[in-house]
Amino acid sequence: MFSIDRSRARRRGSVLALLMATSLGLAACSGTADAGGDAAAAAAGPHLADVTPLADPHTFVGPSTARLAESDVVPVATDPRPQLPVTVTDAQGTSVTVHDTSRILALDLYGSTARTVVELGLLDSLVGRDTSSQFPEVAHLPLVTANGHELNAESILDLAPTLIITDTSLGPWDVVLQMREAGIPVVVVDARRSLETVGDLIRQVGAAVGLPDEAELLAERTQERIDRTEREIAEVAPPAGEGLRTIFLYVRGGSGIYYLFGQDSGTDSLITGLGGIDVASEIGWTGMEPVTDEGLIAMQPELVLLMTKGLESTGGVDGLLEAVPALASTPAGENRRFVDMADTEILSFGPASADVLEALAVAIYAPGATAVAE
Structure with missing residues (x-):
């Protein structure tokens, strides 16, 4: 038996669904039947244990793309017998x-x-x-x-x-x-x-x-993997309180959609798990709201997380900086410090959460080990 605040869940789900539907509409216009299918075909990324981390992630310049490392789905039971009805x-x-x-x-x-x-x-x-x-x-x-x-x-x-x-x-x-x-x-x-x-x-x-x-x-098992991955990330991330000031942007250039995700959106836990400082939550930005110049200037992010197709929709890093000029005046914009990941992966909180954390950590702390796209 389980229960939840029904109105809150439906409200949040409907807003995010509307945004994501725009994402998939973008893919359909480009002739892609399955948005994110390109992610499935992309080369797998390395494991965090196999890369050499940056000496100082605060000073790195350039964008990077997070790619899941190869990992097979291993069921917890090979012949489960559901207890029905x-x-x-x-x-x-x-x-x-x-x-x-x-x-x-x-x-x-x-x-x-x-x-x-x-x-x-x-x-x-x-x-x-x-x-x-x-x-x-x-x-x-x-x-x-x-x-x-x-x-x-x-x-x-x-x-x-x-x-x-x-x-x-x-x-x-x-x-x-x-x-x-x-x-x-x-x-x-x-x-x-x-x-x-x-x-x-x-x-x-x-x-x-x-x-x-x-x-x-x-x-x-999933929680143990998340905990273990977060410990591994802590070994390559800056000390507590000195992490990269990070935000999550949801962008759809063709539709003029530029949303900043904040506290209680799920991305706050993702950023914290990556050893970053969730600056949207820091200034009290809650849920999902259209980005403002004032908000970006106040946050001064060093790192921006995005969905791959979102970044592509703006014309890449140059297009994004042109579309959101205030972003260019932040450390993230000045250093072109953007990390993108496939739309169907980056917010897929579930049994694969540890894999997503690891892939993003590699892109953030060892970007030379990932495919870099301008």
Whole structure:
């Protein structure tokens, strides 16, 4: 059983979904069927233990791209036996009884729900995927989202799922309601994502598929990997209180969207986990708001994290600095200190969180070991 502040989750999920839908619309215009598919095909990055870190990350000049190191998905169980039927109260307070997990759709904005199902040992039960689920094990499955992150009712019904696990980050919501009316059990999990909520998400998904014990094992394993990676990062990052002043920008140049993510957006935990100083939270910037010149000048960031397609949409570093002139007057702009990562990876808080942290840490603290793009 799990519960959540319903209005807050839906509000945050809907805003971020709108922004991300713009992201996928950008990809569609460029002729890319699966936004982020290029990330799946990109060369893997190195592990943090295999690189030589910068002597002083504050003085490095130039952008870099974070790439996940090669890592296989290793389920916590090879032949899991779901305890069914199971009844859960989902994140919206709805009581849902699940009788059959043989045909699962696990759908969200981040791809983390599907990844969780796979790592619980139910890969063969997945019958489709969302646009964000790009990892190799599920890349062959048919898409049930269109025009970015828009749920397609016909595609979903064609797959005859016996269980749908989703959250409020995808829409239109009428499609979710339609699936329930069609008699399909739909379990809505918490839409909030951060390093702090990873274990909760895993447990919620595990409860929905009747694998609470396996979920506990996976949550513990995931947290251990996050803790270990954060310790490794601490060894190459500046001492506490002296980290890089960092912000996360969500940009879509073609649409004129420039958002700064702050406290309670999830990126605050990501920045802290990377050994940085989350300056948006430092000045009280909460959630996701349009960036302002005053805000950037007040923050004086040394490092900017972005999604790869967002940076591309502005024409690269030069285009971004031209579109946001105030950024050029910050240490990050002066040193062209921008780190981007695939749209479907950088905020995919879930079982792969430690891999994302490691890839970003390599790009930040050993940028010569990553592919550098202007």
